[in-house]
Amino acid sequence: MSQDSIFIVIASLLTASTLCQWGAWRVQLPAIIFLLFTGILIGPVLGLLRPELLLGDFLFPFISISVSVILFEGSLTLRFKDIMGFETVIRNMVSLGMLVTWLITATTAHYVVGLSWRIAFLFGAVTVVTGPTVIAPILRAVRPIPTVANILRWESIVIDPIGAALAVLVYEFIISGSGTSPWGHTLLLFCRLVLVGALVGISSGHLLGRALRSNWLPDYLRNIGTLSLVIVSFICANALQNESGLVTVTVMGIWLANMKNVDVQGILDFKESISLLLISLLFIILAARIDLQALFDLGWRALLLFFVIQFLARPLNVIISTRGSKLTWPERHFLAWIAPRGIVAAAISSLFAVQLAKAGSTDANLLSPLTFFVIIATVLLQSFTAPFIARRLRVVEPDPTGFLLIGANPVARTLARALIHNGVKALLADTVRGNVAKAKIEGLPCYFGSPISEHADRNLPITGIGRVLALSPHETVNLAIAMHYRAELGPDRIFVLQAKLRERVPERVRLPLRQMPRTLFASSITYSSLAWVLSHGGSVHTTRLSIHFGFDDFLKRHGYRAVPLFAIDPDRTVHVFCAEIQISPKAGWSVVYMRQPDRRKSSRKRIAASSPRPMIVEQPTLSLPAQ
Secondary structure (H helix, E strand, O other): OOHHHHHHHHHHHHHHHHHHHHHHHHHOOOHHHHHHHHHHHHHHHOOOOOHHHHHHHHHHHHHHHHHHHHHHHHHOOOOHHHHOOOHHHHHHHOOHHHHHHHHHHHHHHHHHHOOOHHHHHHHHHHOOOOOHHHHHHHHHHHOEOHHHHHHHHHHHHHHHHHHHHHHHHHHHHHHOOOOOOHHHHHHHHHHHHHHHHHHHHHHHHHHHHHHHHOOOOOHHHHHHHHHHHHHHHHHHHHHHOOOOHHHHHHHHHHHHHOOOOOOOHHHHHHHHHHHHHHHHHHHHHHHOOOOHHHHHHHOHHHHHHHHHHHHHHHHHHHHHHOOOOOOOHHHHHHHHHOOOOOHHHHHHHHHHHHHHHHOOOOOHHHHHHHHHHHHHHHHHHHHHHHHHHHHHHOOEOOOOOEEEEEOOOHHHHHHHHHHHHOOOOEEEEEOOHHHHHHHHHOOOOEEEOOOOOHHHHHHOOOOOEEEEEEOOOOHHHHHHHHHHHHHHHOHHHEEEOEOOOHHHOOHHHOOOHHHOOEEEOOOOOEHHHHHHHHHOOOEEEEEEOOOOOOHHHHHHHHHHHEEEEEEEOOOOOEEEOEOOOOOOOOOOOEEEEEEOOOOOHHHHHHHHHHOOOOOOEEEEEEEOOOO
């Protein structure tokens, strides 16, 4: 290919990858569906992309390094505290359950598809892996309860290197099958692979953790330094023992994620962006190499193989792995349904298919298209059906419509009562014992402790919580909370009540505008102003708007004496008034607002008598006496 053609192909791949990810986001489906069909379209169907011509000898090194970065990024999210009580289930799923899946898949591939025993066992090893690249989008769309989500996430990441190692062992057994002792060779290879991968992974993870914890690297070098060390560790492990690199990067990520006092959030954000790009490119490139004719020739046999994997192998895996566990039957049923195959299966099958074809294997050409068929079939079926099945089994989290209120001071307690009165979940969190005691006396749910502490990570009940209101009178506390929850919930779900007006905060201590959370209620509202109103007899009310009494009428009637807090639409969705976004409540909405005491009652009565009676339903929800 000419240099200009290569540039055009690269630009087209990047554009197609972005469009596929955007389309998946719009329709809330895993991007792998769009990426695979794009690769098939521009590869075997239209013949526009030939990866071997584009990348040449760099094709499979690029695939291997990309997979290593993807696995490291996924393993960075694996914290042992997330699976307390279910470690045995995960261990069984990636060991005994994996062997059950492997044997059933291999046997079916031999008797149904007609693969030789050696290629059938290799195909079974390749397809035992699930993969975080396809599990994560399904979990985001379904939002299952934490127990199920954590088990699926751990399994998908841990089983990738284990499945890859199993596939390597089978491949080495096939290659050395003509030798005198293939079993001994394979066993020795397995021990060396695990030992080298674990030692290099632990060493690299500990070294990187010490460097991050001791600030040996400046901030601008942390991400690039981590990426470099991941790739170097992967290459060194493979140099010491072929194919041990995937074990290395997985162990390295898990070790780093579970080290104490090591902040990996910035690294994780960077790695997620790189992984997203690599995943998109890999799926398109690998799908462009599929031999469609070989897959079409299999016909119904490929379909029957998929049904055995989906309806026999996976359920047996889960039944055996969860025996004696605390999981409920609905949770087990959902685990038995979800096991989509991902990028590791695609990459390994493509690599071994080429090598075995060169070695003279007659049915190796079926390995890659058959694997891609299983990937497409599992992803399509499970992506479209998972939300429905999760709802029927009742293993989904409640909608995250609730609020976490930082602080249990008078302002926070007042807002919490207003939300709870309107049927909205509200949870207070404060480190001041007196505030917590008052909240509990008033019957408000409250967590005693810092909401960004390690104890909060384990014990703060945030199920159903989707937004944060930082209501502390201390600006530094509010901003620390906002930055902590920004990554988890998104910047548009974090709201901060100003401790001081922004123009009164010295520029040298202001956050950059791009990092500023949303300002609660209005730019002129501070904690002190709301606390003053409450201490002087102010109260919170809920007003229902109608076609005869709209939001403009509400503002004219109450004027400066009312501070709109929340707007609740007919679907019971709560909209938070803030300085950055204009909310326009309509008829049928309810407006929750704080009202200053009116000291001119007689004047108000005269005005009300001379005005037409509005269609308004007004209910005082709470009052806080003067303090």
